[in-house]
Amino acid sequence: MDISSVCIVGGSGFVGRAIADHLSTEGTRVRVITRRRMRAMPLTVLPTVEVVVADPHDTASLARCFDGMDAVVNLVGILHEGGRETFERCHVELPRKVAEACHSAGVQQLLHMSALGASENGPSKYQRSKAAGEQALRRAAEGMPVTVLRPSVIFGEGDRFLNTFATLTRFPVIPLAGARTRFQPIWVEDVARCFVDALGNSRAFGQVFEICGPRQYTLEELVRYVAKTLGRRTTILPLAGAAATLQAFMLEWVPGKPMTRDNLASMKVDNTCSQPFPAIFGFKPSPLEVVVPEYLAPATARARYSRFRHDAGR
Numbered sequence: 001m002d003i004s005s006v007c008i009v010g011g012s013g014f015v016g017r018a019i020a021d022h023l024s025t026e027g028t029r030v031r032v033i034t035r036r037r038m039r040a041m042p043l044t045v046l047p048t049v050e051v052v053v054a055d056p057h058d059t060a061s062l063a064r065c066f067d068g069m070d071a072v073v074n075l076v077g078i079l080h081e082g083g084r085e086t087f088e089r090c091h092v093e094l095p096r097k098v099a100e101a102c103h104s105a106g107v108q109q110l111l112h113m114s115a116l117g118a119s120e121n122g123p124s125k126y127q128r129s130k131a132a133g134e135q136a137l138r139r140a141a142e143g144m145p146v147t148v149l150r151p152s153v154i155f156g157e158g159d160r161f162l163n164t165f166a167t168l169t170r171f172p173v174i175p176l177a178g179a180r181t182r183f184q185p186i187w188v189e190d191v192a193r194c195f196v197d198a199l200g201n202s203r204a205f206g207q208v209f210e211i212c213g214p215r216q217y218t219l220e221e222l223v224r225y226v227a228k229t230l231g232r233r234t235t236i237l238p239l240a241g242a243a244a245t246l247q248a249f250m251l252e253w254v255p256g257k258p259m260t261r262d263n264l265a266s267m268k269v270d271n272t273c274s275q276p277f278p279a280i281f282g283f284k285p286s287p288l289e290v291v292v293p294e295y296l297a298p299a300t301a302r303a304r305y306s307r308f309r310h311d312a313g314r
Helices: 014-025 037-045 059-066 087-105 125-141 162-168 188-198 219-229 241-251 261-266 288-296 301-311
Strands: 005-009 029-034 049-053 071-074 109-113 146-151 173-177 208-211 235-239
Touching: 005 014, 005 059, 014 029, 014 037, 014 188, 029 037, 029 059, 037 049, 059 087, 071 087, 087 109, 087 125, 109 125, 109 188, 125 146, 125 261, 146 188, 162 219, 162 288, 173 219, 173 241, 188 208, 219 235, 219 288, 235 241, 241 261
Parallel strands: 005 029, 005 071, 029 049, 071 109, 109 146, 146 208, 173 235
Antiparallel strands: none
């Protein structure tokens, strides 16, 4: 299938910007839907990118935005609820509306970003809503080719994952809920590459791909790695049970909500892939240790060494 134009819903976000950059480099026409033009301003310098301000929850607006597009990528997601932005609205209702609008506009392929751990029996509302969203999207697609990607936690320059830990390591002691939970982080550029490689690929039609980085870490190991990269000494105090719940409850009231009780519930199960990285994508994901020093501590000698290794393809 020839894909020459792609519309990205949520394209002004962390993953969306990376996908748009990859597609623009290839000469693909890209239309980015955003509710706030200012968030998408960095994309306006890309030669093949068009930014459209629209409400993604309005099916008629979506259909107009999808008109003339070969493929649509839906990236909209939230980590915690707030006001009107509920898991049900963003993870279930919106994917259904996107699929319906794709069908109305004659879109050839729909790609959807879910999340590793999505399950109707998951311990958190987040995980259950992601699974429900996948089901709603498939039903509404009515036979249109659909590809679902489930990434583990995503890191990269500007992420809200490792950069949050970088802020925390300024403190001498870090109480840490979920310290023993295992994660398998994947670089945002590798996530973007998976989406781009799946476009027009008939082998990806109807498939669900779990995508993870090459190595697993406990949350405590990740925090220690960030502290070491930044040259900071900090003591980590693992929390469990009521103490962990109390910390999550308190952090719900902090601006930006670094953690919620629902986030903590998600960490009852490891966030790791059950299978090797999908061979269909034709590349191996980059190790965290090669990428992170470049943006977390760019002035260090270690960062320069890691960049040399990365540029050499090692």
